[in-house]
Amino acid sequence: MLCGAPLGALAQAQEPAPPLQPSPGLTEALPPAVRAQQPVFVRGDQLSGQPDIEATIEGNAELRRADTLIHADRMHYDVAADRARASGNVRINRAGNRYAGSLLDMEVDAFHGFFNEASYRFLANGAHGEASRVDFIDRDHSVVHEATYTTCERTDEVSWQPDWVLRARRIELDQAEEVGRAEGAVLEFKGVPILPVPSITFPLSDKRKSGLLPPTVGLDTVSGVEYAQPYYWNIAPNRDATFTPMLMTRRGVSLAGEFRYLEPTYKGELGAQYMPGDRLRHHDRWAWRGQHNGVLDTPVGGVGLALNIRRVSDDDYWRDFTQRGSGYSGSQMQLAERLLPGDAILNWGRNDHSVMLRTLKWQTLQDPFAPIAPPYDRLPQLHWRYAPGQLPAGLDASVEADYTHFSADRRFYAQPNARRSYAMAQVSRPFLAPAGFVTPRLQLHATSYEFDAPLANGQRSATRTLPTFSLDSGLVFERDAHFFGRGFLQTLEPRAFYTYTPYRDQSLLPVYDTAATDFNFASIYTENAFGGNDRLADNNLLTLGVTTRLLDPDTGAEAARFGLAQRLRFSDQRVTMPGGSPTSERLSDVLLGAGINWTPQWGVDGTVQYNPKDGRSMRTTIGARYSPGAYRTVSAAYRMQKVTDLITEPSKQLDVGWQWPLNDLWGDRRSTPSESAGRWYSVGRLNYSLQDRKLVDTVVGLEYESCCWIGRVVLERLQRSVSSSSTRVMLQLEFVGLSRLSLGANPLASLRQHVPRYQYLRETVTQPSRFTQYD
Known part of the structure; x- marks a missing residue:
């Protein structure tokens, strides 16, 4: 016979309140005032006791109060003390977090007591263990106590063991701060202890927390063995800091730090690294x-x-400390550039x-x-601009x-420094x-120079005033069309x-911030052939072009684009950059461009600069990509550049990048490791110089994703200089x-930087529903 009765202030039976929505990953507790008014329900095969005093349940015993549910073979509940004692197959479900054991003694609402021979599973991150x-x-x-902790999903195998497990003498779990702390712990991987840790903290969700981050160990042929141990300080929700001491056996020790802040009206970060007495360079190093x-x-207005x-x-420094360090929050000075700005x-x-x-x-290395x-x-530089919003007659x-x-x-430089002033009205x-x-x-352009040394003609100042007129025009024709069984506009x-x-x-005027613009579809319809304000091209030319597009009539998405353009010059362009030659060709090279995105999965883009006089291509860029789904992308690009007025060195390069599951090769097309034993991914990028017949930059790697761990190995070879x-x-x-x-630098940072369209294997994480483990 199944018996049931309410205990407490309310006599009307009702279901306990479901767990609240976790934020960001754990279920929030009910407010104390609300919990105090929740009734207590007990039921089981046999029920005895006194109403509002105590109850004893034998067989399939169950107690519910608010978001807490207790199952057991036997249970005794003291109403006044709100205390439950249970034994035999005891199970607890509190707001989706589950516990199971042999003996329980607990104050239900306060959730205070103990559980013997227990196992547990948390809702937010799926972590579980035994104690x-x-x-x-x-x-x-x-x-x-004497606990294990892992996120590996148990299989039906009798001899199942988690791929990784943290074994600890004692683990403190703080659900409010969403942090766990283990003492006397050992991290095991595939049954092998790999990291003994006297004390370690770890997250119970994606929430940031203070504590030691995992170390980075590397081996460098110059610096020797490298060991970095970062510490993360979560100062506030909008401020944090990272400190990273580092040991290089051949160089010495260094300390790096980073501080980040984010406010409603401003944000920023500060970072530094210091190595006293570098034994290889014999002086202090800092950045x-x-x-x-x-x-x-x-x-009086907005100030930025x-x-x-x-x-x-x-x-x-750029050579010795390139891409070194922990890779956490950018705390190490990851430096490859040789031009360092000081910009305010x-x-x-x-x-x-x-x-x-x-x-x-600038600081130039x-x-x-x-x-x-x-x-x-x-x-300094002082710049003023006035752009009225509304003018009469549509101007x-x-x-x-x-x-x-x-x-x-x-x-x-063979030219003097200068103070340059210019004004431009249009x-x-x-x-x-x-x-x-x-x-x-x-x-109308007006420019004035004052030099700190005389020019070749002895002048210490110069002025230039030039007008420019342009007329831009275009037409748009539309029609319905069908190609390959699809309708388009x-x-x-x-x-x-x-x-x-x-x-x-302008041949005597120095050049300070000016360079010839690239010849492409963006620059061919502009007034000046130079970028900057030290040269104004003497243009008298007409640019003619035509573009056709295929648009999806329902969404407006561009499925294909084809275009060409060419310049017709009516007089020679005599203004050049220093050392350049005047342009006398009446017809420029022809620009041909195409872009095809027939489906969202693949696309092709290409641009060709064709010289009709010589009958050859001066520059060709063709790129294609195929992305049929998540973690599946292949891209390839071919770039060829012959010697022109802008390019003094020819080049011909092939660039290939990819990320693809290797399981597809043997017919396993399932997309998640939980559906199979695990997934292998190949990832990389190769930049090959056809001109020199050698690989310039190489990044290749393998990734393995299991249900609870990800492994990566990446080989990176980057060209730092010509030699x-x-x-x-x-x-x-x-x-x-x-x-x-x-081990070594962070491979994840390298893949994100170099591989086009790379996706982190756990980029999309779905938070569990509050009803996921509702009982």
């Missing part, structure tokens, strides 16, 4: 960086500040006006075998003025219609662009729900 005893301190805190971006609203500063101790920008804007004050000073000319510093207009002091090491009148557009534009978009700038001799390269092997074990162990 000789579980002590429940309160609803959020418990202590397990620091700082970034800050913020905007402040004031009664942006900082980007990086500095190192010596020219060899102060902005102000209100209505139609904006002002920028900037200082930029020189290689004696491959020296580079440092860019010009801007000490668009703007005015800008700029003052910049350019300064650089004269050993690298006005246009767009005529827009559904079938096309016409936009005439008039610009096809467009035909002819475009004509004319620009005229008179000739002014040198760096090679390293990186290994990583990621224990899902615990941490990552890396």
Whole structure:
């Protein structure tokens, strides 16, 4: 006979409240005032006792109160003390977290007591384990003794053992902070102890927490054995810091640190690294960086500040400390660039006006075998712009003025430093219609220079004033079309662009921030053939082009695009960069471009610069990618460049990148490891120089994803200069729900940086529903 009765203040039977939505991964407890009013229900095969005093249940005993449910063979409940004693196949489900054992003594609402010979499973991360005893301190805190902890899913095999398990003398579980702390622990992998840890903390969810991060161990042919032990400090939800002491057996010890902050109106980070007495370089080594971006609203307008500063101790730092360190939160100075900025920008804007004050000073790390000319510093730059929002007669207009002091090491330049001022005003009148557009534009450029040394003609100053006129126009024709069984909206978009700038001799003017623009579909419809303000091309040319597109009539997505464009020059372009030759060809090379995205899974893009006079291609870029699903992507690109006015060295390269499950090769196309014994992935990127017949950059690796761990091994070889390269092997074990162990630098950071469209194997994590383990 099945008996049941309510105990407590409420006599009407009701279901206990379901667990609340976890945030971010654990179920929140009911408010104490609400829990105190919840009834207690007991039932079982036999029930005896006194109402509102005590109850004894024999056989299939069950007690419910709010989000707590207790099952057992036998149970005694003391109403006044709210105390349950249970034995025989005892099971607890509290807000989705499950426990099972042989003997329970617990205050139900306070969730205070003990559980003997217990096992447990948490809802948020699927972690589970066994213990000789579980002590429940309160609803959020418990202590397990002689315990195991793992996230590996149990199989039906009788001899099942988890791939990884943390065995500890004592584990403290804090569900409020979502942190576990193990003492006297050993981490085992495949039955082999790999990491003894006297004390370790680990997350019970994805929530950030303070504590030691897994160490990084590496071997370098120059620095020797490397060991880094980062410590993470979760200062506040919007602030944190990471400190990483590091030992290099051939160099010495170093300390790196990083501090990050995020506020409603500003954010930034600071980082530094210091190595006293590097034994290989025989002096102290250091590096620091700082970034800050913020905007402040004031009664006189918005004020913004942006900082980007990086500095190192010596020219060899980029070579000695490239991509080293733990890889956690960027705490190590990962440095490969040889140009380090010291950039500070102060902005102000209100209505139609904006002002920028900037200082930029570069640190150039020189290689004696491959020296580079440092860019010009801007000490300072002051820029003003006025762009009224509405003008009569549909006009668009703007005015800008700029003052910049350019300064650089004269050993690298044959031209003097200078203070340059320029002003540029423009006005246009767009005529827009559904079938096309016409936009005439008039610009006026005025530039003034003051030099700190005379030019070749003896002048210490120079001025230049030039007008520019352009007329941009285009038409759009549309029609319904069908290709390969699909319906499309096809467009035909002819475009004509004319620009005229008179000739002014600029051959004596130095160049500070100017370079010739690339010849592509973006620059062919612009007024100036140079980027910057030291050269204004004397153009008298007409650009003609046409583009056709195939658009999905339902979504508007572009399935295909084909275009071509060519310039017709009416007079020679005599203004050039220093050392350049005038352009006398009346017809430019022809640009041909195509893009095909027939389905979301694959696409092809290509651009060809064709010289009709020589009958050959001067530059070709063709890229294709195939991405049929998650973690399945292959991309390839071919790039060829012959010698032109802009390019002095020819090149021909093939670039291939991929990420693909190897299980597909033997017919296992299941996408998750829980559906199979595990999944292997091949991942990599190869950059091959057809010109030199050698691999320039190589990143290849293997990844293995099981239900509870991920393994990675990556070989990386990167070209650092014409005559040198760096090679390293990186290994990583990621224990899902615990941490990552890396040997060498972080391979995950390398894959994300180099492999196009790379996806982290656990990038999408679905939080469990509050009803997932509802009983």
